[in-house]
Amino acid sequence: VQGLFAFLLLLLGITILLRMPPYFSVIYLIVMIYLLSHIWTRRSIRRVTATRQFTDRAFFGDEVPVHLTIHNASLLPVTWLAARERLPMQRSANFAVRRVASLKANERWRFSYIIDCSRRGVFPVGPLEMETGDLLGAMRTRTKELAADKLIVYPRVVPLKQLGLPTRSPLAALSTHNPIFEDPSRITGVRDYQRGDSPRRIHWTATASAGRLLVKQFQPAIARDTHICLDLHLDSYEERRVREVAEMAITTAASLATHIINNEGLSAGLTTEAWDSVQHDWKRFTIPPRAERAHLMTLLETLARVQIAPASDDPFEQLKRPPTAALPDLLRQESLHFPWGTTMVIITGQQTIPLLETLATLQKRGFALALILMQPPAGAKGASPAISIPLRGVSTYRVWTDTDLEML
Amino acid sequence: MTEAALSNNRWPWLYNLLYPLAVAGMVGCIAFAAVGWWRPYKLPSWNPTYIVVAAVLFALEAAFSEHSSRVRAAREDSRFARGYWLFVELVFLAIVLRLIRYIGHPPAEIINDLAQWPGVLFQLFDFEYVVGMVITFSAWLIAYRTMQELQRVTDRLVLYKMDTTPLARLTRRFYVGAIALVFATAAFRPLPTELREKTYSLSAFLIATVIYLVLGLIMIAHVRMSDLIRQWEAQRAEVPQGFAGQWLRATLLLIGAALLIMLFLPTGQSIPVFTLVTGPQGELPPIPEGSWFSPFRPLPRRRKHSKKPRPRTPRWQSLTRSRNNRARRACS
Numbered sequence: 003v004q005g006l007f008a009f010l011l012l013l014l015g016i017t018i019l020l021r022m023p024p025y026f027s028v029i030y031l032i033v034m035i036y037l038l039s040h041i042w043t044r045r046s047i048r049r050v051t052a053t054r055q056f057t058d059r060a061f062f063g064d065e066v067p068v069h070l071t072i073h074n075a076s077l078l079p080v081t082w083l084a085a086r087e088r089l090p091m092q093r094s095a096n097f098a099v100r101r102v103a104s105l106k107a108n109e110r111w112r113f114s115y116i117i118d119c120s121r122r123g124v125f126p127v128g129p130l131e132m133e134t135g136d137l138l139g140a141m142r143t144r145t146k147e148l149a150a151d152k153l154i155v156y157p158r159v160v161p162l163k164q165l166g167l168p169t170r171s172p173l174a175a176l177s178t179h180n181p182i183f184e185d186p187s188r189i190t191g192v193r194d195y196q197r198g199d200s201p202r203r204i205h206w207t208a209t210a211s212a213g214r215l216l217v218k219q220f221q222p223a224i225a226r227d228t229h230i231c232l233d234l235h236l237d238s239y240e241e242r243r244v245r246e247v248a249e250m251a252i253t254t255a256a257s258l259a260t261h262i263i264n265n266e267g268l269s270a271g272l273t274t275e276a277w278d279s280v281q282h283d284w285k286r287f288t289i290p291p292r293a294e295r296a297h298l299m300t301l302l303e304t305l306a307r308v309q310i311a312p313a314s315d316d317p318f319e320q321l322k323r324p325p326t327a328a329l330p331d332l333l334r335q336e337s338l339h340f341p342w343g344t345t346m347v348i349i350t351g352q353q354t355i356p357l358l359e360t361l362a363t364l365q366k367r368g369f370a371l372a373l374i375l376m377q378p379p380a381g382a383k384g385a386s387p388a389i390s391i392p393l394r395g396v397s398t399y400r401v402w403t404d405t406d407l408e409m410l
Numbered sequence: 411m412t413e414a415a416l417s418n419n420r421w422p423w424l425y426n427l428l429y430p431l432a433v434a435g436m437v438g439c440i441a442f443a444a445v446g447w448w449r450p451y452k453l454p455s456w457n458p459t460y461i462v463v464a465a466v467l468f469a470l471e472a473a474f475s476e477h478s479s480r481v482r483a484a485r486e487d488s489r490f491a492r493g494y495w496l497f498v499e500l501v502f503l504a505i506v507l508r509l510i511r512y513i514g515h516p517p518a519e520i521i522n523d524l525a526q527w528p529g530v531l532f533q534l535f536d537f538e539y540v541v542g543m544v545i546t547f548s549a550w551l552i553a554y555r556t557m558q559e560l561q562r563v564t565d566r567l568v569l570y571k572m573d574t575t576p577l578a579r580l581t582r583r584f585y586v587g588a589i590a591l592v593f594a595t596a597a598f599r600p601l602p603t604e605l606r607e608k609t610y611s612l613s614a615f616l617i618a619t620v621i622y623l624v625l626g627l628i629m630i631a632h633v634r635m636s637d638l639i640r641q642w643e644a645q646r647a648e649v650p651q652g653f654a655g656q657w658l659r660a661t662l663l664l665i666g667a668a669l670l671i672m673l674f675l676p677t678g679q680s681i682p683v684f685t686l687v688t689g690p691q692g693e694l695p696p697i698p699e700g701s702w703f704s705p706f707r708p709l710p711r712r713r714k715h716s717k718k719p720r721p722r723t724p725r726w727q728s729l730t731r732s733r734n735n736r737a738r739r740a741c742s
Contacts (some may be wrong), residue, residue: 041665
């Protein structure tokens with residue numbers, strides 16, 4: 003009740019001026035209502051606690067249930083409590099889960115909602131704002147907040163049918179049609195001894211049973227340390243579709259890493275320089291190649307948090323040039339730490355002269371290179387008239403849709 | 411059905427029971443003050459308590475009338491039909507008011523009086539009846555308007571033509587009533603004792619004010635609840651079914667606790683509330699002396715801090731005098 007205090011003062015004035023002591027009872031009544039309301043609201047909200055339970059990591063397309071529990075630990079009931087939980091992946095704060103309840107003493111109120119992980123990224127779940135007040139509206143409402151938690155949504159992963167990345171590594175690990183390197187642990191069969199065969203390759207058991215010299219045949223194999231270099235520099239992408247194409251580039255990187263580690267059992271690393279949506283700053287990420295599943299999760303988590311530009315409502319702010327190195331500089335700086343023979347998969351939006359020069363240098367230094375251009379296939383509608391010079395020894399791919407990615 | 415009517419169906423007891431009773435009670439308190447003011451001046455022999463009862467009944471009828479008017483409007487009845495029904499209601503109420511006067515009279519007298527009605531139709535409108543009509547129909551109108559405002563609270567949040575919301579208007583109405591009651595009581599105090607003795611005691615006015623405030627605060631609390639629910643529903647927040655019931659319980663708990671504290675607060679003013687009925691007519695009950703806290707209790711007089719007189723050393727003359735006296739007594 004707005005103006006209760008003014009009414010009280012007026013009543014007090016009349017009572018004192020006209021000397022009507024019994025009217026003090028009315029004043030006491032109003033004062034008591036005011037005080038009790040104040041104490042009730044203050045004490046009850048103080049003992050209200052909230053907890054949030056959910057799986058904080060999810061894959062693209064998953065549905066994550068979020069369970070909220072609000073507990074009134076006070077002996078006083080909370081007459082009304084309006085809870086407002088801001089939903090993740092929404093631009094406006096108005097998109098929120100809103101619930102209202104009246105809590106008895108020591109009552110737990112549970113409610114839940116589902117997050118549809120339709121976007122990659124690191125999203126705040128919450129905060130949960132709890133608002134309560136008195137019955138008469140004589141005092142301002144009181145609020146309490148449960149801080150936001152983070153939900154990591156991994157990037158979309160497209161299953162690749164076959165990945166034929168080049169290699170120069172002599173350490174055999176993956177079967178291949180190229181018979182340069184063989185894996186001595188994988189015997190495919192035997193053949194007759196030929197002049198020049200190493201005596202170590204003679205299969206003595208088979209020789210004894212066949213009565214002639216037979217040698218072991220090994221499966222040709224390769225090893226590959228793949229390092230994915232993801233270009234998330236604003237200048238590398240067409241301004242018109244920068245967000246969509248960058249998202250596709252991230253999806254490509256995630257799909258490659260998943261295929262290499264999960265399907266091939268080989269190691270994969272990542273280098274990129276982008277806006278970190280967790281630390282809210284431009285950052286260079288360099289993750290050395292490893293082959294464990296936990297490492298894949300680290301790679302996907304990194305790919306979940308990178309952004310080509312900060313997520314801001316202001317479009318001019320979004321397209322401000324970041325203080326990051328261009329791709330050729332990044333490759334030159336980071337390749338110093340890579341071992342000889344590493345396969346570098348470079349994912350970028352366009353082919354430039356400095357990039358081609360850098361690739362040529364890297365090739366000379368002994369790296370196997372694969373260039374994935376996030377462009378429509380040459381000659382297709384919407385294909386950019388950018389430079390497209392085939393570089394000898396550099397496998398070049400164009401990815402524009404999921405189908406292109408599957409066929410890598 | 412209108413949107414408001416539909417939304418009010420969720421908690422029908424609120425609109426069909428609580429609000430009409432609270433409004434009727436509040437209107438009854440104001441009618442009590444009005445009757446109390448008329449009594450000493452114009453009609454000293456008059457016992458118009460029935461007007462207060464009539465005002466309460468009329469206020470309840472106004473709630474019903476407002477409800478039926480709303481239903482008729484939802485049924486798209488013509489304005490003429492609605493006006494006709496309203497006219498019939500008011501005529502019926504006027505007759506009821508005249509009949510209420512007969513309460514307590516012997517049946518033979520009532521029948522005799524009723525038989526004379528057709529011949530002396532205009533004589534029925536005596537001063538007492540006109541005063542009663544003014545008070546009761548004012549009560550009816552106030553209750554009708556208040557019920558309309560209460561219905562508007564649940565309407566969708568829109569920009570009102572007036573710059574105030576229904577909640578603000580209801581709150582203002584509540585304050586106006588409370589201040590009128592307070593002034594009615596306050597203005598009564600300077601009257602001469604012989605006039606005051608002809609009407610209700612001031613303590614009764616005080617009780618009327620307390621009842622008015624309690625009922626008003628219960629009503630305002632629920633109006634606020636309706637206002638909050640409207641806001642929440644506009645934001646698509648889910649409101650549980652038993653919410654209004656819990657709100658009512660909490661309101662009663664709060665106001666009950668405040669009332670108890672008020673009654674048992676060890677002050678100089680709590681005792682008169684208990685002795686309201688037994689107190690002398692028109693006089694304020696006495697405030698007991700030595701109560702714990704009374705704003706008008708005279709402060710204890712401060713004693714002047716006087717220095718204790720120092721025992722004076724006897725002068726040498728008196729010393730010698732006492733010696734001589736002692737010697738004289740010994741000789742004698």
